[in-house]
Amino acid sequence: MSHNSFGHLFRVTTWGESHGPAIGGVVDGCPPRLSLTEADIQPWLDKRRPGQSKFTTQRQEPDQVRILSGTFEGATTGTPISLMIENQDQRSRDYAAIATQFRPGHADITYDLKYGIRDYRGGGRSSARETAMRVAAGAVARVVLGSAVRIRGALVQIGPHRIDRDRWDWAQVDENPFFCPDPVMAQTWDTYLSAVRKAGSSAGAVIEVVADGVPPGLGAPIYGKLDAEIAGALMSINAVKGVEIGEGFAAAALSGEANADEMRMIDGLVAFDSNHAGGILGGISTGQPIVARFAVKPTSSILSPRHAVDRAGHDIEIVTKGRHDPCVGIRAVPVGEAMMACVLADHLLRHRAQNPDAPMTTRLPRN
Numbered sequence: 523m524s525h526n527s528f529g530h531l532f533r534v535t536t537w538g539e540s541h542g543p544a545i546g547g548v549v550d551g552c553p554p555r556l557s558l559t560e561a562d563i564q565p566w567l568d569k570r571r572p573g574q575s576k577f578t579t580q581r582q583e584p585d586q587v588r589i590l591s592g593t594f595e596g597a598t599t600g601t602p603i604s605l606m607i608e609n610q611d612q613r614s615r616d617y618a619a620i621a622t623q624f625r626p627g628h629a630d631i632t633y634d635l636k637y638g639i640r641d642y643r644g645g646g647r648s649s650a651r652e653t654a655m656r657v658a659a660g661a662v663a664r665v666v667l668g669s670a671v672r673i674r675g676a677l678v679q680i681g682p683h684r685i686d687r688d689r690w691d692w693a694q695v696d697e698n699p700f701f702c703p704d705p706v707m708a709q710t711w712d713t714y715l716s717a718v719r720k721a722g723s724s725a726g727a728v729i730e731v732v733a734d735g736v737p738p739g740l741g742a743p744i745y746g747k748l749d750a751e752i753a754g755a756l757m758s759i760n761a762v763k764g765v766e767i768g769e770g771f772a773a774a775a776l777s778g779e780a781n782a783d784e785m786r787m788i789d790g791l792v793a794f795d796s797n798h799a800g801g802i803l804g805g806i807s808t809g810q811p812i813v814a815r816f817a818v819k820p821t822s823s824i825l826s827p828r829h830a831v832d833r834a835g836h837d838i839e840i841v842t843k844g845r846h847d848p849c850v851g852i853r854a855v856p857v858g859e860a861m862m863a864c865v866l867a868d869h870l871l872r873h874r875a876q877n878p879d880a881p882m883t884t885r886l887p888r889n
Contacts, residue, residue: 528864529551529864529865529868530868531551531868531872531875532549532550532551532552532663532864532867533550533868534549534550534655534656535547535548536652538609538647538651538655539643539644539646539647539651540641540645540647540649540651541609541643541644541646544606544609545609546604546607547605548605549603549659549662550603551868552598552665553600553871554597554598554599554600555600556597556665556666557596557665558597558598558603558665559589559593560589562665563605564587566658566664566856566859567607567654567661568585570657570853570856571583571585576716576719577847577848577849583607584610587607589603590605590606591604598665605655609651617642617643617644617843619843620840620842621642622832622833622834623832623833623838624830624831624833625830625840625842626830626840628645628823629645629648630642633646633648634833649760650760650853652760653759653760653857656759656860656861657860658860659860660856660859660863661860661863663863663864663866663868664863664867666870667863667867671733671734672733672734672735673732673733673859673863673866674692674859675701675730675731675855675859675862676690676692676695676729676730677700677852678703678729678730680700680711680715680725680726680727681714681715681725681726681727683710683711684707684728685704686704686706686707689703689704691703694708699852700852701852718848722824722825723820723824723825724823724847724848724849725820725821725849726818726820726849727817727818727849727851727852727854728817728818729851730814730815731756731814732812732813733862736811736866737807737882738809738883739806740806740866740869740873741806741807741873742805742806742876743805744805746872747802747804747805748802748805749800749802749814750805751865751869752861752862755861755862755865756814756861757816759854759857759858761818761819761821761850762816763817764817765814765815766815766816767799768798768800768801768802769798769799781798783795783796783798783799783803783808784796791883792809794808794810797811797813801813809883809884812866814858814862816854818851818854821846821848821850822842825842825843826841827841828841
């Protein structure tokens with residue numbers, strides 16, 4: 523199986539399956555002499571860790587990361603950074619019944635059609651368990667980006683219920699199990715998702731990721747556009763079915779006048795009056811906050827009987843058993859943050875390699 527890596531100068535490769543002995547990843551291209559220990563990575567993994575509320579899978583995984591290479595005396599050496607997390611709470615017996623069956627909405631059928639073999643235990647390689655290593659890699663990427671760049675994610679919609687943006691408060695994100703910036707909507711989601719969970723069903727979600735402090739100039743025309751690579755990275759997350767940057771699809775309903783981010787000079791710097799573009803113009807960062815949203819489908823593992831087929835070509839009815847998130851979008855928040863961090867770190871290194879003397883502010887260059 524190929525295509526287990528992404529990035530160019532900052533390159534991430536992940537390995538492992540949901541019910542294997544461990545999952546891991548290799549981060550290549552990290553500059554040397556940056557402070558990095560397991561303590562810099564673990565807090566981000568703790569945000570994603572399963573079993574923290576009734577609204578996520580009850581699989582109990584401590585997700586303790588180990589750095590196997592690439593650091594010495596608490597600093598990066600410039601060599602590949604190998605990371606590993608041991609799997610400790612597999613219940614493979616939950617999946618024995620579907621060894622020859624294809625669950626609707628899952629990758630079972632496509633993996634079998636492509637490879638002729640699949641690891642049915644928890645979805646194997648197609649499981650969202652793989653995203654733990656993306657989060658670990660994202661922690662390394664944050665070190666590369668430095669403290670000037672801040673990346674934050676929030677859940678802005680579950681099912682049909684959207685937050686009220688007038689109540690947006692970043693401080694609330696860590697105060698509820700939903701990463702919700704709207705404390706009123708968090709209560710609505712609690713009631714709504716409790717009913718969904720009790721019914722054995724699932725709900726979709728929309729996550730918004732915002733990166734502040736990103737310098738202008740990241741990205742490249744035509745096939746290295748920053749927004750294209752952010753979209754691709756977010757789209758690669760399990761269960762994601764849509765991505766938008768800035769106004770996204772809503773821009774189609776705006777006039778040219780309303781959508782234009784007008785500019786003016788303030789103290790010698792270029793300032794924008796709005797940010798409909800989501801911080802990216804022509805595939806290159808403007809210095810404004812980069813704003814991306816992605817939609818996560820309802821978890822495919824549900825208790826309601828669904829029509830399916832088996833490997834022998836029989837029509838069957840299937841019920842998916844096991845421990846599953848009623849809304850997988852909740853734990854996708856730190857994953858989205860991590861993918862944003864990895865893409866930005868990669869583009870920052872690429873930008874510095876091509877333009878080592880380029881200004882990192884919105885001050886206009888002078889001839």
